[in-house]
Amino acid sequence: MNHPQNNREENRNVEVWEDLVYIKELVLSIVICSVTTLGGYFIAPDESSQPLFYGLTGALLGFIIASILIKPKRIFNEVEGEDV
Amino acid sequence: MMDPMLVLQMVLAAVIAATLYTIIGVAPGTDETAVLAPVTLVLVLAGFEPIVILTFFISAIIAKKLTDSIPVAIAGIPGGVMSAPMVEHALVLKKHGMPDLSIRKMASGSVIGTLIGVPVSLLLANALAPLADEIKAFADPIFFIGAIFLALMSKNRWIALVSIIPLALLIQGLRHLYWGVGIVPEDTNVFISFFLGITIGPVILTLFELLNHDKRVSLPRYGKKEIFLKKSAQQKGFPNPFKILTKMEVGISSLTSFVGTITFFLSPVGMTILLGETVSSGVKDPVKRASRAISSMDALTNAAYIGGTLIPLIALGIPLSPTAIGPANALFNAPPVYSLEHNLHHILSTADFVWATLIGAAVALLITYFVTVKYALPICKFVFRKVPHEAMLGLLFALVLMLAYMDAGWLNIGGVLLIGLVAGFLHRLGVHYGVQFMTLYAAPWIVNNLFL
Numbered sequence: 001m002n003h004p005q006n007n008r009e010e011n012r013n014v015e016v017w018e019d020l021v022y023i024k025e026l027v028l029s030i031v032i033c034s035v036t037t038l039g040g041y042f043i044a045p046d047e048s049s050q051p052l053f054y055g056l057t058g059a060l061l062g063f064i065i066a067s068i069l070i071k072p073k074r075i076f077n078e079v080e081g082e083d084v
Numbered sequence: 085m086m087d088p089m090l091v092l093q094m095v096l097a098a099v100i101a102a103t104l105y106t107i108i109g110v111a112p113g114t115d116e117t118a119v120l121a122p123v124t125l126v127l128v129l130a131g132f133e134p135i136v137i138l139t140f141f142i143s144a145i146i147a148k149k150l151t152d153s154i155p156v157a158i159a160g161i162p163g164g165v166m167s168a169p170m171v172e173h174a175l176v177l178k179k180h181g182m183p184d185l186s187i188r189k190m191a192s193g194s195v196i197g198t199l200i201g202v203p204v205s206l207l208l209a210n211a212l213a214p215l216a217d218e219i220k221a222f223a224d225p226i227f228f229i230g231a232i233f234l235a236l237m238s239k240n241r242w243i244a245l246v247s248i249i250p251l252a253l254l255i256q257g258l259r260h261l262y263w264g265v266g267i268v269p270e271d272t273n274v275f276i277s278f279f280l281g282i283t284i285g286p287v288i289l290t291l292f293e294l295l296n297h298d299k300r301v302s303l304p305r306y307g308k309k310e311i312f313l314k315k316s317a318q319q320k321g322f323p324n325p326f327k328i329l330t331k332m333e334v335g336i337s338s339l340t341s342f343v344g345t346i347t348f349f350l351s352p353v354g355m356t357i358l359l360g361e362t363v364s365s366g367v368k369d370p371v372k373r374a375s376r377a378i379s380s381m382d383a384l385t386n387a388a389y390i391g392g393t394l395i396p397l398i399a400l401g402i403p404l405s406p407t408a409i410g411p412a413n414a415l416f417n418a419p420p421v422y423s424l425e426h427n428l429h430h431i432l433s434t435a436d437f438v439w440a441t442l443i444g445a446a447v448a449l450l451i452t453y454f455v456t457v458k459y460a461l462p463i464c465k466f467v468f469r470k471v472p473h474e475a476m477l478g479l480l481f482a483l484v485l486m487l488a489y490m491d492a493g494w495l496n497i498g499g500v501l502l503i504g505l506v507a508g509f510l511h512r513l514g515v516h517y518g519v520q521f522m523t524l525y526a527a528p529w530i531v532n533n534l535f536l
């Protein structure tokens with residue numbers, strides 16, 4: 001987990017809930033997901049559970065958009081052979 | 085005979101749950117309550133058939149418990165709170181170049197846990213049912229006693245004990261405020277959003293800290309998280325858990341599953357550490373010890389989750405186990421759809437419970453076990469490469485926002501942030517979720533009856 005000496009990317013990530021995030025992108029993701037979710041909730045026809053469905057769809061949409069825009073802060077090293 | 089359309093819906097729900105939670109299970113740092121409770125809540129509020137929701141939930145917990153051991157085995161990162169005790173042993177296997185063995189042993193342990201957990205839970209629930217009325221008559225004080233019990237059982241017992249009454253006051257204080265202002269009718273207890281506020285409390289506290297300039301600057305910074313993966317040969321044919329585990333491991337996993345199911349009211353993580361270490365400590369060879377530990381631990385967590393959900397649900401209808409009060413909470417209490425007087429316990433028959441459990445478990449095992457054992461590495465790579473942690477946090481935050489608004493309008497978003505701040509701070513001081521959720525249930529009784 002402690003690999004601050006990475007040359008390719010400046011050290012700008014912080015740890016939130018067991019994984020690394022970049023603060024600006026975290027804010028972006030929260031804004032995107034909140035807008036799509038609440039947006040879905042409010043444009044839905046006002047009957048029984050419709051707002052909830054639209055809201056949930058909005059949430060999923062936001063999640064997908066955020067996943068496309070933001071790159072995970074993880075690097076893979078694939079190792080062949082015995083010791084890892 | 086059941087309606088074929090309903091059976092089709094149940095199978096479909098189980099397939100969706102197994103697929104969704106196979107992906108979520110692999111993602112690192114996904115707390116069980118945080119990923120299971122909100123989705124289940126939304127399905128309940130959306131008005132799905134109770135039996136379909138139970139099928140979904142059973143399939144989801146089994147899939148999640150099967151797959152959250154994958155990142156442990158491959159990268160030494162726990163996929164959830166419950167898999168944390170296994171990290172040490174999985175690292176032993178990884179060091180010996182056997183992460184794939186690790187996955188097969190853990191997943192097979194999960195299968196044993198499910199096969200033992202389901203029938204034992206159903207039998208024990210029926211045995212306990214005659215006592216239900218007596219237990220239910222004391223439900224309110226039982227939640228208070230439960231909070232004290234869980235506090236005393238936890239590592240930081242004194243802070244947990246001291247925090248019960250202040251937290252209850254905060255919860256009731258907000259409810260009375262909402263009644264006073266008139267945004268919530270006086271016979272309605274705001275519940276769901278407070279529950280979620282507690283769940284994502286640790287994240288809310290961290291987000292607030294990020295808003296403080298000094299705190300933000302002083303936080304440790306990292307580059308990227310480096311994860312080492314070892315290429316391994318692919319498994320051929322359909323995997324058989326009874327061949328992957330040795331006879332001894334099957335026996336011991338069955339035993340820990342049985343104990344884990346009947347101790348459903350205790351902390352699953354605590355039992356996992358206690359029993360897993362006990363059954364494996366005598367083994368000399370490090371590889372054999374590690375594989376016995378992880379198979380028996382994974383079996384136990386699975387069985388404890390199934391028991392913790394089904395036994396209180398079938399026998400009592402009130403959430404008296406750490407699993408029931410956390411991840412499975414929406415099956416017991418999700419106003420306005422379910423309440424403690426009207427939930428799955430009251431709606432479903434014994435046959436319904438059996439069918440939902442069997443279909444959920446069978447679909448999850450078939451899909452997830454097969455996929456886990458055969459494609460663990462590609463799944464892990466996909467999730468780690470494509471799903472940013474930011475998106476997971478954003479999704480959770482947005483769901484909480486929506487449910488907070490639904491409960492009591494815009495003002496409640498502030499209320500949920502307040503609860504999240506306090507709960508997150510208490511969490512950091514060592515007051516775990518179980519104590520806080522029990523307090524949420526006990527709050528009305530503590531405030532109205534304890535000192536009067």
